[in-house]
Amino acid sequence: MAALPDVLIPYAQAFDTFFKAHYAPRRSTTPHSIQEPIEHTLENGGKRIRPLLTLLGAELCGGSLQDALPAATCIEMTHNFTLIHDDVMDDADIRRGQASVYKKWGTNTAILSGDSLFVQSMMILTDHYDSLPSNRFHDLYKIYLESIYEVCNGQALDMDQAADRLSSPDDYLKMIDGKTAALLRGALQMGGIIAGGSSTQLAHLAALGTDVGLAFQIQDDLLDVTGSQEKMGKLIGGDIIEGKQTFLMTTLCERMQSSDRDQLQVLLSKPKRDASDVEWVLKQMTTYGVVKEAEKTLDQYYREGMTHLNHFDGSKAHDVFSTLIHYLMGREG
Ligand code: IPE
Ligand code: IPE
Ligand code: MG
Ligand code: MG
Ligand code: MG
Secondary structure, three states: OOOOOHHHHHHHHHHHHHHHHHHHHHHHOOOHHHHHHHHHHHHOOOOOHHHHHHHHHHHHOOOOHHHHHHHHHHHHHHHHHHHHHHHHHOOOOEEOOEEOHHHHHOHHHHHHHHHHHHHHHHHHHHHHHOOOOHHHHHHHHHHHHHHHHHHHHHHHHHHHHHHHOOOOHHHHHHHHHHHHHHHHHHHHHHHHHHOOOOHHHHHHHHHHHHHHHHHHHHHHHHHHHHOOHHHHOOOOOHHHHHOOOOHHHHHHHHHOOHHHHHHHHHHHOOOOOOHHHHHHHHHHHHHOOHHHHHHHHHHHHHHHHHHHHHHHOOOHHHHHHHHHHHHHHOOOO
């Protein structure tokens, strides 16, 4: 990933310092067998995009970055928990350029360390925000829980759609709205709630989070096809091998002539696809202009997000967030 733009560095540094200090205290009470994979995951990089959203969500609503640091930590820990379980579900051996928890320690440890990380992230909220006015604490917790509920639903649709092999673009959008956009949306809204944002402001944060989240997942799908393993830190072509319904796959199915579509269906009905299958699918994706369509669509979602951001025009964080969107648009990892 390209270097973080200068205006975002103070946010990333403030987060990093708080984050390092706040998962450590549980070391003494969590058994080593699950604390080790948790620390491996939390210390093994990651772009830390979601915490930036929480910090900026607070500032967009006139609050302070400092007050939002525990929520940003909760969101990043929760995200890492979803990745540990996601790699089990996706049979993924590589995460952030290293063996996934599932590959290194096995499924049982991946399940339990993920569960523990999830609970530890919730504890951050109760440890830090129970002195907020009670309605705000309630709203904060409610948005957080609803976001995770939506992530679970999205992940379930992801599994169902991979098995059905016949999802429409609308089904696909519903699935990624849950599995990915929900957490980005929740991250932003939590920042806004901590800052005491108005219901109109929170609605714009939700819409902004949705657009950025949908763009982010379509880009993740695209980079699974066009990216490099070194920059992405995961196996390229993994979605095709696993038969996942991605933006590119659903658009390809829609555009293909029936003879090509029949061939694709045969290929997708196998339990897994090999290197020559991946090569054939990649060729079709280029021929049918699906790669270009993904680039165009994700760009549109990022730009749509900007229109919601513009409701916060004049706030200090507006320009910083706009820089974040441009940084995300150019990401390669
Ligand atoms: C990966 O998220 C999972 C998706 C929703 C695409 P990120 O690409 O933010 O993962 P890290 O934290 O930077 O590794
Ligand atoms: C991940 O989607 C969504 C969640 C982790 C909830 P993907 O399965 O596309 O993410 P990667 O590609 O493994 O990071
Ligand atoms: Mg995955
Ligand atoms: Mg997945
Ligand atoms: Mg992916």
